[in-house]
Amino acid sequence: MYGVRDLPEDDSWFTQRQEAVGRRVVAERLRQNLTQEDLFLAARVDRRTLQALEAGRGNPVLATLHRIAYVLDVPLSDLVR
Template identity: 40%
Template sequence: MPADQPEWVLDARQAVGDRIRVRRLHQNMTQESLAHATSIDRSTIQRMEAGAEMKLSHLLLVAHALRVHVTDLLHG
């Protein structure tokens, strides 16, 4: 996707990242432990929480590791 995303897209991505972080912390997980549980690099988890572009497969793996449905991360 181009870098000039509409503001609502950037806001929505940040909201997903925030929900990932909140769920992770609620379960007393570090980024490292979530990375281990998902087989995703910690830097990718960090970028996801920061609201960067994320692959659907990564989002699904994170939701599974956090024991939530992916829609809980998308729509809070």
């Protein structure tokens, strides 16, 4: 189709983006001097969900990302760009 971008043959692009989101969450959390516990409790998300997200293995639902962005007081776009 014209104007439609095909996905690469493998999912390495997706893994790289997951890892980047995790790094951004960790960086902002640490910048604010928050522990993982501070963040998952305030955002009301499961500890394992946050741990997986920060490790670049998570595939959180949009609501989880919104909760984390809200608690960190950053635009969601800053985390997922």
